[in-house]
Amino acid sequence: MVSWLSIVYFIGIIQGILLFFALYFRKNNSRANRALAILIMLMTFILLNGYFNRIHLYIRLPHLLLVTFPLPFLYGPIMIGYVRLLTKALLFWEKKHLWHLLPAVAVAVYFGPFYFKPGYQKLFALAELNKSLDLLTVGMIVSGLVYSANAYLGLRRYQKSLFHFYSDISKINLSWIRILLFVSLLLWSLLSCEFILDGDLIFTYMGITFFIYIIGYFALRQPEISGFRFPESESRGNSQKMAKRISGKSPYEKCATTEKWEEVLTWMNHRKTYMEPSLTLPELAEQLSTTPHFLSYLINRRGGCNFFHFINGFRVEEVKRNLTDFRSQRKDLLEIAFEAGFSTKATFNAIFKKHTGMTPSQYRDSIEK
DSSP states (O other): OOOHHHHHHHHHHHHHHHHHHHHHTOSTTHHHHHHHHHHHHHHHHHHHHHHHHHTTHHHHOGGGTTTTTTTHHHHHHHHHHHHHHHHTSOOOOSGGGGGGGHHHHHHHHHTHHHHTSOHHHHHHHHHHTHHHHHHHHHHHHHHHHHHHHHHHHHHHHHHHHGGGTBSOOTTOOOHHHHHHHHHHHHHHHHHHHHHHTTOOOHHHHHHHHHHHHHHHHHHTTOOOOOSOOOOHHIIIIIHHHHHHHHHSOOTTTTTOOHHHHHHHHHHHHHHOGGGSTTOBHHHHHHHTTSOHHHHHHHIIIIISSOHHHHHHHHHHHHHHHHHHOGGGTTSOHHHHHHHHTOOOHHHHHHHHHHHHSSOHHHHHHHHHO
16 A cells, blocks of 8 residues: 555655756756756655655565665765855865765675675665664764755855955855755754654655755756856865965065055045946956955955955945035935945945944935935
């Protein structure tokens, strides 16, 4: 008799297969989507294991026992690789990162002799592996939780670092990745609870089914994140070095003179490059014939802020000047904001209030009185 759970699992498996092809051959964010497609297929195979258990297929086909057991060890590396590819923080698939796959390979090698046993012997040999399976399951759970947590912390570090490179981050939407990582942590937590309680993993497999559904809904709607890449030197792992140069002693300290700072301020006041909404640190550094590292250090050291607040400070001052100019009195506040370099109303309102302590409307009313 087919249970309702087996039907739910089967629908999830079909959904996973369809999503794999839909994402793998999708054109935008192609590298990231291929990583996600592989992750979905991996989860589909794991769900397939739950489906086979539910319909008692392993009793009829014992050759398939433990075939999918090494697969969850691949989950963490693929997940963190997807996050890094999507944020373009690092080209994950390099040879130096292949060691992340070693646990899955080691588990497969460990079960090698078991895989080559005749089917009827596997049913008896499985009982002898109970202790090993429990230990490996603990390792699997720890691996999943550590990788998911590491991906989340890496995302937070990445989000903070954006303020050092971009003057406008309103179009950088990381909500989808947060949802993915939250569901991932929830999924591993479910597995750990059911394992401790010696359950039959119903909630875990239901969670995997939900995981596939939520990926299907969000991933296909996720637009390509554009205009959103670290400088080449940063993408190769130098962001931590840069952070040390900004926060601690730096070889740039002697060069970050008052004269250099005055040059930057003069350039900004006369050229008004801050009026370009998508202005980035490397672009401004190129205009000033210097390096992004040095310019970022100079802004932090002399200006006491990051690149984001430095540029938007000029934009706020531009808006304030225009509000006192009689030629701009007939203009809408949003029109003045866009002319100053702001790209969205929400960003403009938030930054203006942070710098002045008043909303743009309140400020305009105060100068008209």
